[in-house]
Amino acid sequence: MPFMADFQRERRFMRGLNRTLKRVKSIASDSANLICDDIQAAVDQHRDRTAMTFEGRTLSYAELDAIANRFAHWGKGINLRRGQTVALFMPNRLEYFPIWYGLSKIGVVTALINNQLSGLALAHCLNISQAACVIVDAETSPVFEAAKSLLEKPLPQWVFGPAHGEQRDLVQALKSCSQLPPDRIVREDIRARDTALLIFTSGTTGMPKAARITHVRAQLYMRGFAGATGAKQTDRIYVALPLYHATGGLCALGAALLNGGSVFLRRKFSASHFWGEAVDEGCTMFVYIGELCRYLVNQAPGEDETRHKIRMAFGNGLRPDIWPTMKQRFRIPEILEFYGSTEGNVSMFNFDGREGAIGRAPKWLRKRFNVRLVQFDVESETAIRGTNGLCIEAGAGQIGECIGQIGGDARSEYSGYVDKAASEKKVLHDVFEKGDRWFATGDLMKTDADGYFYFVDRIGDTFRWKGENVSTNEVAERLLGCPGVREANVYGVEVPGAEGRAGMAGLVVGPEFDIKTFGDGVVHELPPYAQPLFVRILPALDTTGTFKTRKMDLIADGYDPAKIKGPLYFRDAKRGYVKITKSVYEKIVTGVAKL
Missing domain, CATH: 3.40.50.980 (Rossmann fold)
Known part of the structure; x- marks a missing residue:
C-alpha cells in the first residue's frame, strides 16, 4: 500500500536523522x-x-x-x-x-x-x-x-x-x-x-x-557517521579509499572506531580481491565512491559476492544506473548515500535509500537544514538575482547551485581554506536577506517534491575522474610545458560505462610536436587521474569575446572520428597514445578498451 510505504520511508529517514543528530548535538x-x-x-x-x-x-x-x-x-x-x-x-x-x-x-x-x-x-x-x-x-x-x-x-x-x-x-x-x-x-x-x-x-x-x-x-x-550508519561493536568496515580523503580517513574510521567496531584497511582498492577479502575478514560494511561500485559491477560474477555479511554500503557518487544492481546482484540490504564538501558546511544523507538521491531535506524540516538551491546562470557562472538584488531559490525540478547558510553553531560554521582570499571567494553575501552569508558549493543540483536532492554537475571547468577532482586549468598549464604544445584546452567527456568524465585535451601544436614524447611528459608531470585520456589536434582554439576558450562544441564532438577532422588519439593502457580509428572508437564505447 502506498500509504504504508510512505510511512516506512519517513520512519527510516527520521530514525537515521535522529541517530546522527544525537551524536553531534553536543559538539x-x-x-x-x-x-x-x-x-x-x-x-x-x-x-x-x-x-x-x-x-x-x-x-x-x-x-x-x-x-x-x-x-x-x-x-x-x-x-x-x-x-x-x-x-x-x-x-x-x-x-x-x-x-x-x-x-x-x-x-x-x-x-x-x-x-x-x-x-x-x-x-x-x-x-x-x-x-x-x-x-x-x-x-x-x-x-x-x-x-x-x-x-x-x-x-x-x-x-x-x-x-x-x-x-x-x-x-x-x-x-x-x-x-x-x-x-x-x-x-x-x-x-x-x-x-x-x-x-x-x-x-x-x-x-x-x-x-x-x-x-x-x-x-x-567522525561522530556524524558513527550515528548515521548505526554501526555497532560487531561491525567491521572494509576501507579501500585513501585515508588522505575525508570519506575514507574520517567518515569511515569514525563509523567504526567511535562505536567499538573495527576496520579492515587496504593499501588501495582491488575489484578482483574485494569480495573474497570481505568474506574472509567478516566485513559487515564498506565505504565507497561511485567509481569503486562500477568496478565491482563490471567484474565477472563470483560466489563470494553473495557469501559476504555486508549489511550496508555507505559513500557518495553512486550513479542511479548502478544503484539497483549493487543492491540486487550483491544482496546488500542497505545503501547510505551522502553528500558533503571537505571545506564547506553542507552535508546531507539519503537515510531511506531513494535511488539516485544524494540526500534529503523535506519541507517540513527545512529549518533544521542550512541547505538551499539558488537559480544559477551557467554561462556567467553566477547566481541569478531578482530586481531586489537578492538570489532566487530554485523550485522543485529546477537546477540550481547548492549553498549552505553560514552560522555560529558547529554544523553551520565555515572554516574554509588556509588561503583566506580563496575562502572568501566561496561566500555569497545578501542571498535571501541583507547581511546573510552562504557557502557556495560549486555543485549544481535539483530537488523533487519530497525534498530529495539529486546531483547534476560541477560548476566551471573542474570535472571528476577516478574519484578525484581534475582542474582543467591546472592540466592545461602542465601540458603547455610539453615540447611542441603551443595552446591547450582541457575538458571532460563522458565515456560509456565509466563514472564521471574523462580528460580530453584539444591542442594547437608546432612541427616539433611528437605524440610519444608528449605521452611521456604527461606521465611525468601529472598524476594518473589527471592525465588526458583523449587528445585532439586543432588548427586553432576558438575563443569568446572575452578571450575565454570555448569548450562546449569540443565537448559535443567528443572523440568520435566520424565528427572530427585531424589527428585524434586515445591513451591505451599498454601502448600509450594511439590513433582513434573506427575500430578503436568502437572498443572504447563498448567498454572493450581498458581505460
Whole structure:
C-alpha cells in the first residue's frame, strides 16, 4: 500500500536523522574537547577489542593508541609546537591514522598530502601547508626527493624504512618514545575551533587548496557517521579509499572506531580481491565512491559476492544506473548515500535509500537544514538575482547551485581554506536577506517534491575522474610545458560505462610536436587521474569575446572520428597514445578498451 510505504520511508529517514543528530548535538566550537579526546574515550572503553587490520597485521585499540602516543612524544622530542604542521605524504598503511591522531594530542596539525601527487603539485601542497617536516615511506620518499628543488624552504624528511643522506630514520626514533599518553596540559588552551588537519581539494580552478579541518569539523565527520550508519561493536568496515580523503580517513574510521567496531584497511582498492577479502575478514560494511561500485559491477560474477555479511554500503557518487544492481546482484540490504564538501558546511544523507538521491531535506524540516538551491546562470557562472538584488531559490525540478547558510553553531560554521582570499571567494553575501552569508558549493543540483536532492554537475571547468577532482586549468598549464604544445584546452567527456568524465585535451601544436614524447611528459608531470585520456589536434582554439576558450562544441564532438577532422588519439593502457580509428572508437564505447 502506498500509504504504508510512505510511512516506512519517513520512519527510516527520521530514525537515521535522529541517530546522527544525537551524536553531534553536543559538539561546540569553544569546547576544550578535541577530536583526539573523542578517540581516546573510545580507546578507554574498547582497549582489548580489534581496531584495525592491514596486510596481515592487526592492532587492538590499546595498541593503536600506543603507536599514536609514540608519535606524540616524537613530536615533542623534535620540538614541534602547538599549531605547527607536519606533512604526511604516504599511501594507506597501519600507522597512517595513529600519526595524525597522536600529533593532535600535542596540538600539532597534520597536512594529509595526496600520495598520487608529484612535482609541482606536490611542492605546491607542501609549500602552502607551511609544514615543519614531512613524513614519507619507501614508496613516497623518491617522489619527495624529486620535488625538493621546487620547495620554498628546506623540509626535513622523516622516513619509514632505511634512511639515506639527509633523511631521518623515523622507525629508529620512535623506539625511544613513550607509549603513555602525553600530558593534557600541552593542549589545555586549544579549542575545538582550532585546526586539526589540512585536507587538500582541487576546488574549481588552479592548484589544490588546503581546506582547514578544525577539531569541530573532524568531530562532525567522525561522530556524524558513527550515528548515521548505526554501526555497532560487531561491525567491521572494509576501507579501500585513501585515508588522505575525508570519506575514507574520517567518515569511515569514525563509523567504526567511535562505536567499538573495527576496520579492515587496504593499501588501495582491488575489484578482483574485494569480495573474497570481505568474506574472509567478516566485513559487515564498506565505504565507497561511485567509481569503486562500477568496478565491482563490471567484474565477472563470483560466489563470494553473495557469501559476504555486508549489511550496508555507505559513500557518495553512486550513479542511479548502478544503484539497483549493487543492491540486487550483491544482496546488500542497505545503501547510505551522502553528500558533503571537505571545506564547506553542507552535508546531507539519503537515510531511506531513494535511488539516485544524494540526500534529503523535506519541507517540513527545512529549518533544521542550512541547505538551499539558488537559480544559477551557467554561462556567467553566477547566481541569478531578482530586481531586489537578492538570489532566487530554485523550485522543485529546477537546477540550481547548492549553498549552505553560514552560522555560529558547529554544523553551520565555515572554516574554509588556509588561503583566506580563496575562502572568501566561496561566500555569497545578501542571498535571501541583507547581511546573510552562504557557502557556495560549486555543485549544481535539483530537488523533487519530497525534498530529495539529486546531483547534476560541477560548476566551471573542474570535472571528476577516478574519484578525484581534475582542474582543467591546472592540466592545461602542465601540458603547455610539453615540447611542441603551443595552446591547450582541457575538458571532460563522458565515456560509456565509466563514472564521471574523462580528460580530453584539444591542442594547437608546432612541427616539433611528437605524440610519444608528449605521452611521456604527461606521465611525468601529472598524476594518473589527471592525465588526458583523449587528445585532439586543432588548427586553432576558438575563443569568446572575452578571450575565454570555448569548450562546449569540443565537448559535443567528443572523440568520435566520424565528427572530427585531424589527428585524434586515445591513451591505451599498454601502448600509450594511439590513433582513434573506427575500430578503436568502437572498443572504447563498448567498454572493450581498458581505460
